[in-house]
Amino acid sequence: MFVEKWMTPDPVTLSPDISISAAAVEMGRRKFRHIPVAEATAKGKKLLGIVTKYDIARAFPNNLNPFSVAVTDDTVPQRLSTIMTRNVVTVAPDCAIEQVAKILRTRKFNALPVVRHDCLVGIITESDIFIALIEMTGAGAGGAKIVIEADASINPILLAVQLSHRHQVRIQSLLSFHDHQLKGKELLTLHFATRPPADFVQELRGFGFRILNIV
Amino acid sequence: MFVEKWMTPNPLTVQPEVTVSYLAVQMDRYKFRHFPVVEPTLTGKRLVGIVAKYDIARGFPADLNPFSIEVTEDTLSRPISAIMTKRVITTTRGCPIEEAARIIRSHRIGALPVLRDNRLIGIITETDIFEAFISMTAAKKGGVRILVESNVEENPVPMVLELSRAHQVDILSMMHFHENRLKGKDMSIFRFGKKVPAAFLQELARQGFRIVSVGE
Numbered sequence: 304m305f306v307e308k309w310m311t312p313d314p315v316t317l318s319p320d321i322s323i324s325a326a327a328v329e330m331g332r333r334k335f336r337h338i339p340v341a342e343a344t345a346k347g348k349k350l351l352g353i354v355t356k357y358d359i360a361r362a363f364p365n366n367l368n369p370f371s372v373a374v375t376d377d378t379v380p381q382r383l384s385t386i387m388t389r390n391v392v393t394v395a396p397d398c399a400i401e402q403v404a405k406i407l408r409t410r411k412f413n414a415l416p417v418v419r420h421d422c423l424v425g426i427i428t429e430s431d432i433f434i435a436l437i438e439m440t441g442a443g444a445g446g447a448k449i450v451i452e453a454d455a456s457i458n459p460i461l462l463a464v465q466l467s468h469r470h471q472v473r474i475q476s477l478l479s480f481h482d483h484q485l486k487g488k489e490l491l492t493l494h495f496a497t498r499p500p501a502d503f504v505q506e507l508r509g510f511g512f513r514i515l516n517i518v
Numbered sequence: 519m520f521v522e523k524w525m526t527p528n529p530l531t532v533q534p535e536v537t538v539s540y541l542a543v544q545m546d547r548y549k550f551r552h553f554p555v556v557e558p559t560l561t562g563k564r565l566v567g568i569v570a571k572y573d574i575a576r577g578f579p580a581d582l583n584p585f586s587i588e589v590t591e592d593t594l595s596r597p598i599s600a601i602m603t604k605r606v607i608t609t610t611r612g613c614p615i616e617e618a619a620r621i622i623r624s625h626r627i628g629a630l631p632v633l634r635d636n637r638l639i640g641i642i643t644e645t646d647i648f649e650a651f652i653s654m655t656a657a658k659k660g661g662v663r664i665l666v667e668s669n670v671e672e673n674p675v676p677m678v679l680e681l682s683r684a685h686q687v688d689i690l691s692m693m694h695f696h697e698n699r700l701k702g703k704d705m706s707i708f709r710f711g712k713k714v715p716a717a718f719l720q721e722l723a724r725q726g727f728r729i730v731s732v733g734e
Contacts, residue, residue: 365583432648478693
């Protein structure tokens with residue numbers, strides 16, 4: 304649930320001294336959209352900056368489409384250090400994953416380098432957060448999922464968990480959701496390894512739960 | 519929890535005859551990275567394709583860099599029907615948001631048009647799913663986040679609910695899930711409205727739940 308678990312450790316980095324087109328070649332080859340720029344030190348890699356695919360595309364001359372020409376290392380000879388973003392926002396490995404989601408969203412970034420004791424130890428991207436979300440919500444894990452709406456006042460989560468204990472159906476994941484738009488209602492997603500028995504579902508209804516969806 | 523809550527309804531669209539550079543200008547103006555391509559019908563918009571920002575760049579000739587020139591609507595006369603993706607992966611408004619996330623991720627795309635009765639009613643993008651995730655975890659509301667590890671047979675949720683009531687701390691969000699990489703363990707993340715008293719945590723630990731972290 305922390306960055307460290309979801310990041311790409313020891314990410315590929317580029318030297319600030321390579322040419323812009325060499326960076327383009329490297330990014331195209333690896334299908335990356337951002338690469339940290341770093342230099343090696345005795346303690347580890349020191350982060351100097353970050354470049355995105357767009358930074359590189361914008362640095363190409365007017366008469367060269369970076370997406371369609373056969374780019375070679377010396378097509379655009381200026382050094383990468385001339386276009387990289389220098390004051391990079393970074394996170395620590397023990398930052399909560401949803402906190403990173405918030406930073407990426409509010410600052411409109413797609414990736415954040417992960418730094419520990421001044422050394423680059425990883426990179427965390429939008430894709431990693433997607434994977435975290437998918438795993439945390441049990442999407443794609445198979446099994447059965449029930450989405451319930453109920454009055455928050457009857458404590459629907461407690462009732463649902465107790466009921467699943469009684470029926471010995473194991474909840475694989477549980478997500479509760481309430482916001483001001485729901486006006487005293489709570490939405491609950493319960494994810495089970497196998498389809499829960501009909502009498503379990505019946506009892507849920509008996510509590511006054513509205514079952515929105517069973518997948 | 520469903521796509522309908524998070525999608526952009528009635529998104530901006532273009533028709534297949536418009537030029538690549540016209541769309542480039544529109545994308546730049548609205549800062550959108552995806553545009554559905556539609557044909558109007560009496561019953562609504564029929565989806566015929568989708569164009570992503572990178573498709574536009576690839577639609578430019580080799581001797582024109584769309585990122586460094588001033589693109590105007592008539593820089594290129596090529597129609598977008600020549601570069602759009604025609605076999606579009608779509609979703610419906612009743613699809614759970616996490617399922618939409620899974621589809622986006624597994625196809626490595628950035629957005630899903632939302633259809634109803636074969637007509638376009640919305641679009642859901644990576645950004646919308648980010649918003650949903652942030653909202654689900656109440657990450658913007660501050661408070662205190664507690665991460666708990668438990669054995670699969672012992673769900674900590676009832677105990678935490680009970681303790682939060684006894685100590686009068688609001689739960690802003692909770693997620694409980696099976697941790698594939700830690701065999702036989704479950705993880706739960708609780709976000710509380712304010713600092714949780716030490717007695718709360720001690721009681722939880724006494725019941726055998728491992729408190730992995732307490733933080734913001």
